[in-house]
Amino acid sequence: MAPAKLILDGKEYELPTVVGSEGEVGIDISRFRQKSGSITLDPGYGNTGSCKSDITFIDGEHGVLRYRGYPIEQVAERSSFPEVCYLLINGELPNRQQLDEFSGNLTYHSMLHEDMKKFFEGFPPTAHPMAILSAMVASLSTYYPNSSREELRDLNITRLLAKIITIAAFSYKKSIGQPFIYPRNDLHYTKNFLHMMFAVPAEPYEVSPVVDRALNMLLILHADHEQNCSTSTVRMVGSSEANIYASIAAGICALWGPLHGGANQKVIEMLRLIHDDGGDYKKYVDMAKDKDNGFRLMGFGHRVYKNFDPRARILKKAADDVLAEMKISNPLLDIAKNLEKVALEDEYFVERRLYPNVDFYSGIIYSAIGIPVNMFTVMFALGRLPGWIAHWKEMRDDPKGRINRPRQIYTGQTERSYLPIEER
Numbered sequence: 001m002a003p004a005k006l007i008l009d010g011k012e013y014e015l016p017t018v019v020g021s022e023g024e025v026g027i028d029i030s031r032f033r034q035k036s037g038s039i040t041l042d043p044g045y046g047n048t049g050s051c052k053s054d055i056t057f058i059d060g061e062h063g064v065l066r067y068r069g070y071p072i073e074q075v076a077e078r079s080s081f082p083e084v085c086y087l088l089i090n091g092e093l094p095n096r097q098q099l100d101e102f103s104g105n106l107t108y109h110s111m112l113h114e115d116m117k118k119f120f121e122g123f124p125p126t127a128h129p130m131a132i133l134s135a136m137v138a139s140l141s142t143y144y145p146n147s148s149r150e151e152l153r154d155l156n157i158t159r160l161l162a163k164i165i166t167i168a169a170f171s172y173k174k175s176i177g178q179p180f181i182y183p184r185n186d187l188h189y190t191k192n193f194l195h196m197m198f199a200v201p202a203e204p205y206e207v208s209p210v211v212d213r214a215l216n217m218l219l220i221l222h223a224d225h226e227q228n229c230s231t232s233t234v235r236m237v238g239s240s241e242a243n244i245y246a247s248i249a250a251g252i253c254a255l256w257g258p259l260h261g262g263a264n265q266k267v268i269e270m271l272r273l274i275h276d277d278g279g280d281y282k283k284y285v286d287m288a289k290d291k292d293n294g295f296r297l298m299g300f301g302h303r304v305y306k307n308f309d310p311r312a313r314i315l316k317k318a319a320d321d322v323l324a325e326m327k328i329s330n331p332l333l334d335i336a337k338n339l340e341k342v343a344l345e346d347e348y349f350v351e352r353r354l355y356p357n358v359d360f361y362s363g364i365i366y367s368a369i370g371i372p373v374n375m376f377t378v379m380f381a382l383g384r385l386p387g388w389i390a391h392w393k394e395m396r397d398d399p400k401g402r403i404n405r406p407r408q409i410y411t412g413q414t415e416r417s418y419l420p421i422e423e424r
Contacts, residue, residue, distance in 0.1 A: 001025065008036055018049075022057055039407045050232060050404070055088060055390050056224045063307035067224060068092070076314050081219045082106060082189050085161060085386040088224055089393060102158075103188060109162035110183040110192060112170070113143050120174050129378045130256045132171035137164065138249035156244055157389055164385055165189065168378050169196030175374070190215045193382070198370065210325045211369045217318050218362055221311040222380055224387025225304075230254040230261065234388045235395045239404040244392060251388045252381050261377040261384075264363035267299040268373050271332040279331065281338045289348050299360030300343055301353070308355045315361035316340075319368075328368050336364050 003014045004027045013035055016028040026049045033039050042048045057066045065072040068087055075084060079093075082103045086094045094102060119139060123132055137160070144159065146152055170180050173196075181196045191207045194215065199205035225231070233254035238247040255261035274284050287295040302309050323333060340356050343349045366376055395401055 006032075008038060011036070018052070020052075021054075022059070033407070039409070041409055045232070050227055051235065051395065051398075053227070053391065053394060054091075055394060056226045056387070058226050058304055060302075060304040061306050063305055063310045063313075065225075065310045072221065072310050073314060076217055076220050076311075079220060080188075080190075081216050081223075081383075084220050084223050088386045088390040089157060105158045106162045106189055107183070107185055107187075107192070109159050110166050112163060112166050116143070117170075117180065120170055120180075123174060125175065125177065127171075127175070129168070129171040129175060129375050130252065130381070132174065133164075133167060133378055133381060134249045134252040134256070136167045136171070137245055137252060139245075141243050141245040144245070153244070153393070157393070160244060160248060160389065161385060164382060165193040166196060168375075168382055169193060171378065172197055172372070172375055190219070208326075210322060214318055214322045214365055214369060217314065218365060218379065219383035221314060221358060222362075222383030224384070224390065228260070229257070230384065231388060231391050234392050236404045238392045238395050239401065241396075244389070247392050248385065248388055251384075255381055255384065256377055261380040263298065263359040264366065264380070265373050265376045267336075267360050267363035268332065268367055268376070270298045271335050274335050275331055279335060281335050281342070285339070285342050285346070297339065297343075297354075299357055299363065300349065300355065302357045305357070306353055309357045311358040312356055312361055315358060315365065316356070319361045319364050322365055322368050326368060330368070333364055333368065336360070 001017045001019055003016050006013045006015060013032065015032060018026040018028050020026070029040055040048075055068065057069070058064065067075055067084065068091060070087070070093075075087075079087075083094060083099060086099065086102050116136065116139070119136060120132070140160065140163065144152075144156060166183055173180050179201055181199045181201070183192050183196060187195055187207070190212055194207045194211060195205060227235075230251040234247050234251040237250040238244075242250075258266060270284075274281055277283075284295065284297065287293045288297040322328075340360070343354060343356055349355070362380075363376060366379060367373070371379060
């Protein structure tokens with residue numbers, strides 16, 4: 001493709017163009033400042049490509065999401081979460097032997113060092129599980145101090161994937177004052193997590209196949225989503241050659257924000273608000289349509305997707321199946337189904353493409369299977385972990401990689417003289 005041209009102060013600059021494998025076109029401005037002395041300004045980086053990546057493709061206009069080229073619909077229907085972890089991190093789907101070895105390693109490394117229990121004991125009972133999760137992931141680098149060594153990279157990736165479900169379950173048990181339940185070698189990844197979450201000592205606990213399937217799907221659908229806030233944070237921190245545990249802990253902190261990973265929690269809070277106000281969902285729909293009213297329906301629309309979020313299509317069916325098979329009757333879920341019906345039929349929402357998104361349905365399913373609201377963002381982190389790792393690994397393997405260092409347009413005071421305190 002021919003280069004782009006930019007005219008600044010009457011001088012013309014040629015800028016190389018880059019074309020992705022799906023036809024995406026980018027203008028390479030990496031040498032523009034060197035040639036012109038000027039920079040580009042893009043608040044929030046919404047129109048700036050920070051890297052080349054071959055992990056995930058999104059076409060928001062047409063509702064397309066693919067992991068390593070595989071449509072998300074096929075991945076969600078046919079894969080287990082460990083398979084998706086392997087795919088994102090290694091670039092290809094595993095064969096049977098590779099999957100068995102990978103899954104076995106996730107089980108083998110799921111135990112935490114006993115001393116780490118003392119860390120959990122030091123947190124107050126009111127500590128948010130995301131605060132505990134980020135702190136504990138960062139602390140893993142103290143137990144594995146050689147985590148920056150390249151020859152140990154795959155081992156540390158396995159350790160992180162294996163141990164994060166134990167950390168997450170322990171953080172939940174800590175928040176409700178129950179004893180920790182240790183991982184079991186006879187349970188696969190998602191069943192192991194559910195067992196550590198909901199089992200209590202001396203009482204039998206069987207993981208429901210319905211819940212296990214739903215959790216696998218939820219984690220798969222959250223596994224990666226291109227250069228979002230938390231993934232970009234992982235790449236930014238990792239570009240300094242920070243170890244994998246520090247980089248992922250930073251991503252967890254970024255995900256914690258209500259504008260990112262906390263969105264599905266906001267959905268349940270909205271449903272509770274409507275329920276506590278008598279359950280009149282139509283009143284809140286009218287409020288959302290009133291431009292002079294500050295109320296927003298949470299879980300509708302998406303910054304990237306201008307069509308139906310493909311993940312939401314999958315979760316819509318999963319939500320129906322889970323609620324039907326578990327025979328759950330919950331007034332919040334009834335309100336949610338009514339809101340969904342309105343959004344799919346009301347001209348106001350259809351014209352603006354404000355369809356229910358993945359956060360709308362994930363909040364409903366997590367609530368149905370017993371995950372408390374303050375654990376929703378932790379669940380998001382568990383799902384997003386393989387994507388973070390894949391991007392961290394891709395960034396570290398890039399021979400042209402460099403430490404991230406955005407520029408700015410300074411708008412402060414020009415030079416002025418410093419006055420002694422007596423003259424101020």
